Amino acid sequence: MEFWRVPLDTNTIEIAHGEVHIIEDRCKGCxxxxxxxxRSILAFAERFNAKGYHPPEVLRPEGCVNxxxxxxxxxxxxIFSVAAPPxxxxx
Amino acid sequence: MPATARKTMPKTPDHxxxxxxxxxxxxHIWCPGCGIGTxxxxxxxxxATSGLDLQKTCMVSGIGCSGRxxxxxxxxxxHTTHGRAIPFATGLKLGNPALNVVVFSGxxxxxxxxxxxxxxAARRNMDLTVICLNNLNYGMTGGQVAATTPFHARTTxxxxxxxxxxxxxxxxxxxxxxxxxxxxTILHTRELTECIQKAIRKSGFSFIxxxxxxxxxxxxxxxxxxxxxxxxxxERTIIRNDPRMDDLEVDFTRQVVLGEFVDKDRPTCIxxxxxxxxxxx
Numbered sequence: 001m002e003f004w005r006v007p008l009d010t011n012t013i014e015i016a017h018g019e020v021h022i023i024e025d026r027c028k029g030c031x032x033x034x035x036x037x038x039r040s041i042l043a044f045a046e047r048f049n050a051k052g053y054h055p056p057e058v059l060r061p062e063g064c065v066n067x068x069x070x071x072x073x074x075x076x077x078x079i080f081s082v083a084a085p086p087x088x089x090x091x
Numbered sequence: 092m093p094a095t096a097r098k099t100m101p102k103t104p105d106h107x108x109x110x111x112x113x114x115x116x117x118x119h120i121w122c123p124g125c126g127i128g129t130x131x132x133x134x135x136x137x138x139a140t141s142g143l144d145l146q147k148t149c150m151v152s153g154i155g156c157s158g159r160x161x162x163x164x165x166x167x168x169x170h171t172t173h174g175r176a177i178p179f180a181t182g183l184k185l186g187n188p189a190l191n192v193v194v195f196s197g198x199x200x201x202x203x204x205x206x207x208x209x210x211x212a213a214r215r216n217m218d219l220t221v222i223c224l225n226n227l228n229y230g231m232t233g234g235q236v237a238a239t240t241p242f243h244a245r246t247t248x249x250x251x252x253x254x255x256x257x258x259x260x261x262x263x264x265x266x267x268x269x270x271x272x273x274x275x276t277i278l279h280t281r282e283l284t285e286c287i288q289k290a291i292r293k294s295g296f297s298f299i300x301x302x303x304x305x306x307x308x309x310x311x312x313x314x315x316x317x318x319x320x321x322x323x324x325x326e327r328t329i330i331r332n333d334p335r336m337d338d339l340e341v342d343f344t345r346q347v348v349l350g351e352f353v354d355k356d357r358p359t360c361i362x363x364x365x366x367x368x369x370x371x372x
Contacts (some may be wrong), residue, residue, distance in 0.1 A: 021103055028123035035318055036278075051118070071107070072136065072280045075128025077117055080106050 018066025018081035020058050026078035029053030033070035033079050039063040042070065062087045111135045111145075113165050120159060124310075124317030126303020127197075129277040130224050131160050133301075134195055137287035138166075148191040151180040153200035156231045156305075157224040160195045174204030177212045180219050188361055191291060192218075198225040198239040202258055206238070213267035213296045215360040220290045220297045223260065226305035227341070234308030241341055245312045260300045261352050262336045270295035272353035274339070276302040276324040279349060286351060295359050302341065 007013075020042070027049055034042045034056050041064055045057040056079065058064070064081060071080040106112075112135065121127050138148060150168040152161040153176035161168035171179040180192045194201075201209055201223050212219060228246050229235040236246040236253050239260065243252040264272045271290050275283040283301060290297035304310055304320035315323070329346045339348050358366075 021106075023103075023106065026118050028118065030124040030317055032124075032129075032318070032321065035321070053123070072132060072284070073129055073277070075121060075125055075132070075277075076119070077106050077108060077112060077114075077128070077132065082104055 015086070016066045017062075017084045017086045018064040018068075019061070019084035020064055020070065020079065020081045022055055022057070023078045024049045024055040025051065026076045027051075027053055027055040028076055028078075029055070030075065031056075032073045032075070036073055037070055038067060039065060108132060108135050108139070111139055111165050113163055116163055119163055121156060122305075122307045124304060124306040125156070125230075126226060126277040126301070126305070127157050127160070127224050129280055130157075130222065130283070130301040130303055131163070131195065133277075133280050133284045134160075134193065134222055134287055135164065137284045137291060138193065140284075141288045141291050143191050143291060147189055148193065149183065151176050151183065151192060151194045151196075153196040153205060154231075155197040155200045155229070156226075157195060157197035158200060174200055175208065176200060177205060177208040177217075177219065177221065181212055181217050184218055185361070188218075192220070193291065194219055194221045196221075196223065197230070198223055198227070198260070199229045199237045202260065202263075203229075203238040210263065210267040213264055213269040213298070216268060216270060216296050216357050216363075218294050218296070218359045218361065220287070220299070222287060222299050222301060224301050224303050225260065225341070226303050226309060227257075228305055228309040230305045230308045234305070234312060239341065240309075241343065244309070246309065247312070257341060259337065259340045261298075261339045264298040265336050265353050268296070268357065269298045269353060270355050270357050271297035271299075271351075273298075273351045274300040274302070274349050276321075276328060276349065277304070278321050278324040279328075282330075282349075289354075293354075295357055302347070 041060045042056045043059050044054040049055045150164045152158040154173035161170040176194050176196045180194045184192050229237050235248045239257045240253045261272045273286040304317045306317035328349050330350045331348050334348050
């Protein structure tokens with residue numbers, strides 16, 4: 001996310017991190033989680049699940065902020081996120 | 092009944108709602124992209140987080156796609172005859188006033204065949220929470236025109252477009268005397284969950300309309316894919332406090348008003364009955 005002015009307390013804010021879990025065989029491939037993920041970290045997988053749908057897969061696991069939106073928009077109880085320790089600093 | 096052989100990875104944690112759904116019946120029958128699952132999950136989350144005694148909570152639903160919800164919830168639930176979810180729920184509540192009764196059903200069940208029961212339960216102010224998943228048609232039977240199908244929308248039985256005006260459900264609920272009325276779409280699922288929570292905690296007749304896509308029967312005939320419907324929910328809805336009640340029609344050629352419309356208090360049916368007819372020492 002780009003800011004036109006960096007907030008003064010930006011160094012003190014701890015961004016939550018999450019780990020996305022997908023129960024692939026429940027997925028019916030509606031794509032809601034992929035479309036509405038605010039961090040756009042999900043995409044359709046190449047592979048099929050047991051029902052012949054393409055389940056979502058996590059493209060950038062470090063991008064998840066544990067907002068749970070995929071979990072609450074999913075009509076199939078097939079995806080959820082849990083709080084995770086922050087990833088190792090890259091910079 | 093033991094869970095069928097659904098293989099989960101050994102270290103994977105369970106879905107947060109796993110305890111509230113009958114996971115041996117999942118995947119459910121709802122089509123890919125159907126909004127019922129999301130509304131159902133919102134209702135379950137609201138029940139789980141509202142601090143209710145879930146042993147004293149039951150879900151009642153009627154017939155139709157949304158009516159299947161009673162079969163998927165891992166609480167005492169009641170799948171009733173067509174249109175009669177509210178009378179059965181009324182009976183449950185009168186028989187055991189300690190119960191929290193949630194009615195989860197569809198627009199066809201609650202407002203077409205069951206419309207009469209709805210207005211009278213609201214008039215009596217029965218202490219129920221009614222969640223109506225409005226998918227704008229009779230989905231399960233093949234997409235026929237319903238009492239909520241928008242003007243000019245195409246369905247199986249109105250191939251030239253629906254010539255009739257739809258019900259304005261919040262107006263109907265308000266006019267009948269409901270003490271809590273709200274409307275959200277499945278895209279506004281956080282607000283929806285909060286409103287369901289509030290409605291469950293509130294005594295009196297609460298009504299929540301949830302707009303959800305029916306991609307296979309309604310969407311296909313109106314050239315809407317489920318994601319397009321959700322985009323429309325994003326672009327053509329507006330959240331308004333204290334709107335005019337006759338301004339709440341579901342007409343996506345204009346903006347559809349969402350929000351919490353009514354929140355008032357009125358003595359419930361049981362309170363009034365006790366005061367009037369029961370001689371207490």
